[in-house]
Amino acid sequence: MTRERTTAEAEDDMPETPGTGAGTPARDERDARREREEAERAGPEPMVAVRGLVRTYGSGPAAVRALRGVTFEVPRGELVAVRGRSGSGKTTLLNLIGGLDRPDAGRVVVDGVDLAGLGEKRMTALRRDRIGFVFQSFGLVPVLTAAENVGVPLRLRRVPWREREERVDLLLSLVGLREHAAQRPGELSGGQQQRVAIARALANRPPLLIADEPTGQLDARTRETVMDLLRAVVDDEGTTVLMTTHDDDLLARADRVFELRDGLVAEAGASPGPEPGSGRPPGRPSDGP
Numbered sequence: 001m002t003r004e005r006t007t008a009e010a011e012d013d014m015p016e017t018p019g020t021g022a023g024t025p026a027r028d029e030r031d032a033r034r035e036r037e038e039a040e041r042a043g044p045e046p047m048v049a050v051r052g053l054v055r056t057y058g059s060g061p062a063a064v065r066a067l068r069g070v071t072f073e074v075p076r077g078e079l080v081a082v083r084g085r086s087g088s089g090k091t092t093l094l095n096l097i098g099g100l101d102r103p104d105a106g107r108v109v110v111d112g113v114d115l116a117g118l119g120e121k122r123m124t125a126l127r128r129d130r131i132g133f134v135f136q137s138f139g140l141v142p143v144l145t146a147a148e149n150v151g152v153p154l155r156l157r158r159v160p161w162r163e164r165e166e167r168v169d170l171l172l173s174l175v176g177l178r179e180h181a182a183q184r185p186g187e188l189s190g191g192q193q194q195r196v197a198i199a200r201a202l203a204n205r206p207p208l209l210i211a212d213e214p215t216g217q218l219d220a221r222t223r224e225t226v227m228d229l230l231r232a233v234v235d236d237e238g239t240t241v242l243m244t245t246h247d248d249d250l251l252a253r254a255d256r257v258f259e260l261r262d263g264l265v266a267e268a269g270a271s272p273g274p275e276p277g278s279g280r281p282p283g284r285p286s287d288g289p
């Protein structure tokens with residue numbers, strides 16, 4: 001396939017004139033333009049870009065090298081799963097991407113923001129506004145009702161009462177729990193609690209939802225509902241979801257699966273029904289990279 005020559009490529013073929021050599025302002029401008037054009041050709045920037053991530057716990061002979069140079073990307077609008085044996089570093093990886101922990105080396109860019117450049121205040125704001133977290137243990141406040149739990153992130157952002165009520169109502173409908181709005185976590189099943197946690201994570205309309213073993217504590221039937229919900233969050237809400245899981249059924253519903261092994265990551269496969277033109281082969285995730 002032929003494509004039109006870019007301005008930078010056309011300029012490259014032009015004879016050098018005095019004053020346009022390497023290191024000159026004209027050359028710098030040309031390089032910058034070429035980078036912009038390459039970025040445009042490469043398409044939208046990923047929701048998450050991780051480069052050479054290293055995280056070691058402790059030091060000396062007892063040191064645990066949880067991540068030894070992890071590089072991967074999470075494209076926007078996909079349900080992406082990370083799997084790996086217990087202790088392979090999945091939670092460590094999510095904590096670094098979610099800004100809950102800092103790496104020893106490497107880069108994490110979330111929604112175009114390089115986390116390394118953020119102080120604690122801006123990191124907190126990024127976590128609040130751009131990332132929703134869902135944990136295996138739900139993390140709901142026991143004394144608050146389902147509706148109040150979902151409304152917590154909105155209160156933190158001082159969203160006015162009426163707008164808050166509307167958003168909470170919409171979110172509880174989305175997760176199928178409108179009828180349970182006034183119940184406290186202790187009065188809900190595990191699957192219902194996880195759905196409240198997902199609704200709460202979506203309260204601030206984060207572009208990225210991070211979920212650590214979201215179906216880990218659930219029985220088969222409630223797992224199904226939560227899996228449907230995560231798929232709907234991606235397909236209907238346009239949210240990007242990055243999750244860790246051991247659950248084969250959930251892995252099969254992911255658009256992309258990465259495997260963490262020996263502190264490194266490899267793409268393990270894609271689920272059936274790739275997007276037209278994505279070039280990804282159909283089929284369940286393979287057993288290894």
Ligand SMILES: Nc1ncnc2c1ncn2[C@@H]1O[C@H](COP(=O)(O)OP(=O)(O)OP(=O)(O)O)[C@@H](O)[C@H]1O
Pocket residue numbers: 057058064066084085086087088089090091092093
């Ligand atoms: N705070 C910590 N201090 C010391 N070692 C840690 C700490 N957190 C994790 N580790 C170690 O780092 C390695 C990776 O742990 P991590 O929790 O990221 O794995 P995981 O893949 O999420 O495991 P699981 O599936 O069991 O949750 C493990 O060997 C673990 O023991």
